[in-house]
Amino acid sequence: MxxxxxxxxxxxxxxxxxxxxxxxxxxxxxxxxxxxxxxxxxxxxxxxxxxxxxxxxxxxxxxxxxxxxxxxxxxxxxxxxxxxxxxxxxxxxxxxxxxxxxxxxxxxxxxxxxxxxxxxxxxxxxxxxxxxxxxxxxSESPEYFEERVSKKIHLNDLANERSKVLSIRGYVIVNAPELFQQESTALTGRWVTTYPEFDYFEFHLNHEPIIDKVLRESLLKLFPMANHMITTYRPFKPLTKRALWVIIPKNETSPSYEGILHELKKYREHTEYHRLK
Structure with missing residues (x-):
């Protein structure tokens, strides 16, 4: 690329x-x-x-x-x-x-x-x-809440989980409304660590998040190594159900790293990009 x-x-x-x-x-x-x-x-x-x-x-x-x-x-x-x-x-x-x-x-x-x-x-x-x-x-995602499928976790523990994930792992974030004020219940999410270009944590939201300075600073505090974030669609879900990716670079000099970021920013539908730092 x-x-x-x-x-x-x-x-x-x-x-x-x-x-x-x-x-x-x-x-x-x-x-x-x-x-x-x-x-x-x-x-x-x-x-x-x-x-x-x-x-x-x-x-x-x-x-x-x-x-x-x-x-x-x-x-x-x-x-x-x-x-x-x-x-x-x-x-x-x-x-x-x-x-x-x-x-x-x-x-x-x-x-x-x-x-x-x-x-x-x-x-x-x-x-x-x-x-x-x-x-x-x-439209619904019951799988994350099934016993033995996902791990229950608090927001402050998410970053430390990254080093434990060999590929992809799912979570139920019990105190997610503390970060996303428009949410009223626990949220699900995933660590994805299989790409050579970057890792990302993906929050699954029930509403379009309010992307303001407070949220960006809160995300950076939770994920201090993150540089970028996007909100985007989830396949086969209503567009009101959003995914928020917090992106942590692994190889910023790779052409495919820059290429993927370019794709996400310029071409991906129903997607909004924000730089964290």
Whole structure:
């Protein structure tokens, strides 16, 4: 990934060309199986920062994640978050064979692993556990509150958790209204540490937050190593249900670091960027 304006636009166009071919092949009246498989594989061949380009469009991303193949939906989420099979083995406490079956045979793991998988992938639990999910289940996120799925935590302990997270982990933040005054209940969130460019903590909000000096200073106090934050949409959730990412750089000299930030600022829909310091 490069931030050269011409090359960046060229790369975005190439990524969207993969999507357009996928759309053409999957929407044919009589789809050709081999062509559909090739189109899916081309999408899955993209790097995580290229998949973030596709996710900049809520419509494009949700169309991809509505693909009838459960295997494809799971693979797409794993590629988006750079989750290796070993990461999933650890977080779901599964053998390598059981993890392979998740992607090769579309098996549904034993409870509560369907909810754990949903937290890892940050998509509605039915969407990544059933071949034919119920869309009416998408608006709520019960998975975080299930025992053994997430960890209950206070705001002041979030930053210290980062070093303990090997890939992605979910939390129920019991005193979240102390930070977000428009919220009245505990909130959920995730540490995502799988990207080489940065780590981020993702708060899941029920309302659009008020981004003012007080909130920015409070976030920086909680996450002193953070440089950036965004509020953005959550796939398959109402637009009133927002995600707030607190971004902590790991490799600021990487072209992909600058490229991802540029993508989030300039192209990602329903997104607002703020610098913390």
């Amino acid at each position: 490069t931030l050269d304006p011409i090359m960046y636009k060229t790369n975005r166009s190439t990524v969207h060309e993969h999507y357009n071919i996928y759309l053409i092949e999957t929407q044919k009246k009589e789809p050709v199986d081999s062509a559909v498989v090739e189109a899916r594989n081309n999408i899955l061949s993209l790097f995580h920062y290229e998949l973030l380009i596709l996710q900049s469009s809520k419509e494009h991303w949700e169309r991809l994640m509505n693909d009838p193949s459960l295997n494809f939906r799971r693979e797409l989420c794993a590629k988006l978050y750079r989750l290796e099979r070993a990461d999933i083995m650890v977080e779901l406490d599964l053998s390598s064979g059981a993890v392979s079956n998740l992607f090769n045979e579309s098996t549904k793991p034993n409870w509560p692993r369907p909810f754990q998988l949903s937290v890892l992938f940050e998509h509605p639990w039915q969407l990544i556990n059933y071949e034919i999910p119920d869309p009416y289940s998408y």
